[in-house]
Amino acid sequence: MSMADNVERIPQHRHCVNCGKAFVGEGRFCSAACKETASDEVKGKLRKYMLIWVAIVAVTVVLLFGVI
Numbered sequence: 526m527s528m529a530d531n532v533e534r535i536p537q538h539r540h541c542v543n544c545g546k547a548f549v550g551e552g553r554f555c556s557a558a559c560k561e562t563a564s565d566e567v568k569g570k571l572r573k574y575m576l577i578w579v580a581i582v583a584v585t586v587v588l589l590f591g592v593i
Contacts (some may be wrong), residue, residue: 536549537549539552540554541553541554541555541556541559542554542559542563543555543559543562543563544559544562546559
């Protein structure tokens with residue numbers, strides 16, 4: 526009897542993109558709550574990047590019109 530015969534097989538599964546928990550099923554998230562949490566985090570990052578982008582544009586405009 527080889528060692529491979531004694532190994533317990535793990536069923537096909539995925540890992541949740543948000544929490545990393547293993548789950549069986551379709552999709553990228555283990556639950557609706559994880560999907561909601563991930564969505565909120567993405568929205569927060571997008572808001573932050575938009576504010577940074579607006580600040581960079583504002584500083585650029587001030588510098589361009591300040592020189593002329």
